[in-house]
Amino acid sequence: MDKTFALFGCGKAGISVSLALKSAGWTVAGCGSRGLASAEAGAEWLACPVLRIPEELPPGIPLMLGVPEQALPEVDHEIASRDEAIQGRVIFHLSGAVPSRVLTRCRIKGAKVGSLHPLMILPDPLSGALALRSATFAVEGRPEALAVIRAMALAISGKCIALSPHSKVLYHAAAVTAANHLVALLWESQALLARAGVRPEEALPAFQSLVEGTVKNVYSAGPVASLTGPVERGDIGMVRNHLSALKRWPQSRERYRVMALAAVALARHRHPERSLDYDALEKLLS
Ligand SMILES: NC(=O)c1ccc[n+]([C@@H]2O[C@H](COP(=O)([O-])OP(=O)(O)OC[C@H]3O[C@@H](n4cnc5c(N)ncnc54)[C@H](OP(=O)(O)O)[C@@H]3O)[C@@H](O)[C@H]2O)c1
Known part of the structure; x- marks a missing residue:
């Protein structure tokens, strides 16, 4: 499996999980956010380029969404309408409260959606990334997405539990x-x-x-x-x-x-x- 992904939503969780993945041997192809300032801060943390997402996302690269729950429908809509290489792309969010089917439009356009929830408090990128080494991750989603996000969880901490979409709440x-x-x-x-x-x-x-x-x-x-x-x-x-x-x-x-x-x-x-x-x-x- 190619261990490369991109991040959209450079907040506490997105950067913490991305940093932990970097330490575990994954590569961040680039990151983007709602505002340029937080995308640039994310790029500095992750030593990766700022990308206009989804336009500059390379085909085939999984996309992690580190945005708040309430922003997921809007982000789903934006990505589904502008990602020209969405067919088969793994797109997953980090929320524990909602299932991956919240990414409805991306799924309809052919993305393989999932969710990867770190059972950990992530107050800032550095202590968050360190804490994740002992965290359990809850994974849920399409089989193609599960293969990627389960590999991510196992690389970071080795601890992963699988959920069905119905049991997420x-x-x-x-x-x-x-x-x-x-x-x-x-x-x-x-x-x-x-x-x-x-x-x-x-x-x-x-x-x-x-x-x-x-x-x-x-x-x-x-x-x-x-x-x-x-x-x-x-x-x-x-x-x-x-x-x-x-x-x-x-x-x-x-x-x-x-x-x-x-x-x-x-x-x-x-x-x-x-x-x-x-x-x-x-x-x-x-
Ligand atoms: N922090 C934790 O302890 C923790 C733990 C486990 C899971 N999670 C999950 O991770 C997800 C993100 O949480 P967080 O704590 O990282 O939040 P956060 O620190 O507020 O970061 C959210 C990021 O999303 C970006 N964003 C992009 N599009 C957005 C939009 N349309 N509306 C609002 N924000 C948008 C924001 O970008 P700008 O800065 O550019 O506005 C911000 O950087 C949530 O689903 C949360 O449940 C968090």
């Missing part, structure tokens, strides 16, 4: 739950601790070892074996006390209730023989 909800909702949960726990009288600047570090130890356990033993605490023990009195202590803060009480129900569902997997205890807990929490 569900996959994104899972990633949001793992990353964004975890942040919201820690913020909630910090707020509860502050209400318990712990100063805000002490509240977050107070739970650091507990949280890090829990995450470590989940990744060594799995979530089912890692669940501890009153729900897992079926301690209905303790959960009732928690709900009662949270009465003054109805929103926090509601969030606690929803998460405790999730913990009950998990506890059932751990101790199927204790279903009566968990039924009682579920009744209290529902």
Whole structure:
């Protein structure tokens, strides 16, 4: 396989992934963007020429789209109407939230569309490219596109999961739950601790070892074996006390209730023989 590609959309993700690919032996034929300034900045990062895309794209070169989700329909339209060598070209975007079929017009014109989503936060090109070496990539799309983007993912980190177009949104909800909702949960726990009288600047570090130890356990033993605490023990009195202590803060009480129900569902997997205890807990929490 010819390891050459071009980039359109010289933002954080596009440049990070392109830099990581360069380090892994791929060549960037050129890059373009909406504005000349960001295309020139991208070209400097990647040591490649600025290209007018799609007019100056060489035939047969895969095109990576590093543009935001909301710009994909417009970019799809622009490329489909101006790329004269679109037939058979692999064109893929980097979004985790939308499937490759968002590139409808390119697909109709004969492009092989796909998506390559790095499961990583890419705040800037340099730290992004470094972080990508340990990232998992989710790939989805036409078989011809999959062959290229899977090779890219394997070259960067060796870690790749395949998705169907229908499961893309569900996959994104899972990633949001793992990353964004975890942040919201820690913020909630910090707020509860502050209400318990712990100063805000002490509240977050107070739970650091507990949280890090829990995450470590989940990744060594799995979530089912890692669940501890009153729900897992079926301690209905303790959960009732928690709900009662949270009465003054109805929103926090509601969030606690929803998460405790999730913990009950998990506890059932751990101790199927204790279903009566968990039924009682579920009744209290529902
Ligand atoms: N950053 C991350 O952590 C991360 C991680 C994984 C996946 N992603 C995905 O990567 C994609 C890009 O995200 P990003 O964080 O790299 O965004 P970004 O930093 O805002 O960069 C987007 C780039 O797209 C360019 N662009 C070209 N045509 C555009 C148009 N019509 N409208 C708007 N922008 C246009 C912009 O160019 P100009 O500068 O010339 O305006 C900008 O450089 C998104 O789908 C995102 O979900 C991002």
